Amino acid sequence: MEQKIKTIGLLTSGGDAPGMNAAIRAVTRMAAHNDWYVIGIESGYQGLLDKKFIPLNSYNVRGIIQRGGTILLSARCPSFKTQEGLNLAVKNLKEANIDALVVIGGDGTFRGANDLAQLCDIPIVGIPATIDNDIYGTDYTIGYDTCLNTVVEAVDKIRDTASSHNRLFFVEVMGHEAGFVAINSGLACGAEIILVPEQKNQMDKVRSFLAERAKSNKSNLIFVAEGVEGGAMAIADKLKDEFPQVSIRVTVLGHIQRGGSPTSKDRIAASEFGVAAVHALMEGKSGVMVGYENGKIHYEPLKNAVKMHRQVDPDFIKTAESIGTFTPLD
Numbered sequence: 143m144e145q146k147i148k149t150i151g152l153l154t155s156g157g158d159a160p161g162m163n164a165a166i167r168a169v170t171r172m173a174a175h176n177d178w179y180v181i182g183i184e185s186g187y188q189g190l191l192d193k194k195f196i197p198l199n200s201y202n203v204r205g206i207i208q209r210g211g212t213i214l215l216s217a218r219c220p221s222f223k224t225q226e227g228l229n230l231a232v233k234n235l236k237e238a239n240i241d242a243l244v245v246i247g248g249d250g251t252f253r254g255a256n257d258l259a260q261l262c263d264i265p266i267v268g269i270p271a272t273i274d275n276d277i278y279g280t281d282y283t284i285g286y287d288t289c290l291n292t293v294v295e296a297v298d299k300i301r302d303t304a305s306s307h308n309r310l311f312f313v314e315v316m317g318h319e320a321g322f323v324a325i326n327s328g329l330a331c332g333a334e335i336i337l338v339p340e341q342k343n344q345m346d347k348v349r350s351f352l353a354e355r356a357k358s359n360k361s362n363l364i365f366v367a368e369g370v371e372g373g374a375m376a377i378a379d380k381l382k383d384e385f386p387q388v389s390i391r392v393t394v395l396g397h398i399q400r401g402g403s404p405t406s407k408d409r410i411a412a413s414e415f416g417v418a419a420v421h422a423l424m425e426g427k428s429g430v431m432v433g434y435e436n437g438k439i440h441y442e443p444l445k446n447a448v449k450m451h452r453q454v455d456p457d458f459i460k461t462a463e464s465i466g467t468f469t470p471l472d
């Protein structure tokens with residue numbers, strides 16, 4: 143798509159992820175180097191409908207690379223899923239003279255971007271940012287490394303109390319449809335069993351582990367992705383009556399997994415993705431998501447990114463569990 147870009151719009155949408163600010167900074171500075179104006183759109187697609195526009199430049203994105211959350215704010219916007227919502231977005235983009243749009247977010251955000259791309263002729267580029275790391279077409283999403291480190295830090299503390307009391311802890315981490323957070327943080331924390339949405343019918347395995355454990359009475363960690371069997375609380379409630387001799391506790395880590403200052407890995411990925419997003423626009427690309435493939439920048443069509451989900455490799459699940467203390471290997 144050959145067209146002269148003068149002004150780009152930039153928004154963050156959906157669930158926030160540490161490193162979004164680093165991406166905002168990189169897009170803004172790279173665009174400014176290219177003599178483009180940048181209009182920040184606050185609160186994601188909702189702000190596009192409500193015309194919440196603020197100018198961004200190299201100076202007002204100073205001092206944000208180390209901050210979690212997003213200075214542009216994020217929101218969920220149900221009306222963007224309607225035809226009226228999309229039409230209003232197209233009208234507002236035109237009125238603001240926005241010639242290209244960069245969206246930072248997860249798969250919902252890209253679904254919205256993909257729908258918008260069908261209706262308007264401005265190029266749209268996506269930057270993947272979600273702590274779940276489950277977007278198809280990229281090996282990495284901004285925020286994932288920070289999230290893993292947050293979980294590991296928290297669970298190391300839980301481990302201390304678990305071992306002091308010989309308790310079994312069920313730790314629930316984020317992940318409705320994919321178990322990347324659970325499997326990798328579980329591995330890093332030395333969990334005995336890791337329950338991920340990719341593997342079904344795992345309760346027999348947990349039961350036989352508990353039966354074995356009841357004899358030895360050692361401290362243990364079982365990681366549960368929130369999308370499994372109604373979550374850690376529901377699983378523990380079921381098992382407490384069956385195994386009264388096991389001292390079971392549950393920790394749901396919740397929203398602390400989203401926050402915090404981004405790790406160096408997330409700052410670097412966000413910066414590379416931001417630069418690559420502007421490069422994509424300079425090269426006339428549209429309807430693509432920036433990502434990594436084997437460590438290199440890669441552009442995936444948005445329509446593919448929203449069609450499929452990335453899931454954890456079954457072999458990696460075995461690897462992670464194979465070094466747990468009593469893991470029954472199947």
Ligand code: ADP
Pocket residue numbers: 155156157187217218219220221222223224247248249250251252253254255257272
């Ligand atoms: P994430 O981007 O983190 O996956 P959401 O799933 O909440 O977060 O999506 C963010 C926003 O993207 C939604 O609030 C909505 O405005 C928009 N969106 C999500 N799905 C669609 C869809 N199918 N069509 C149009 N817009 C969508």
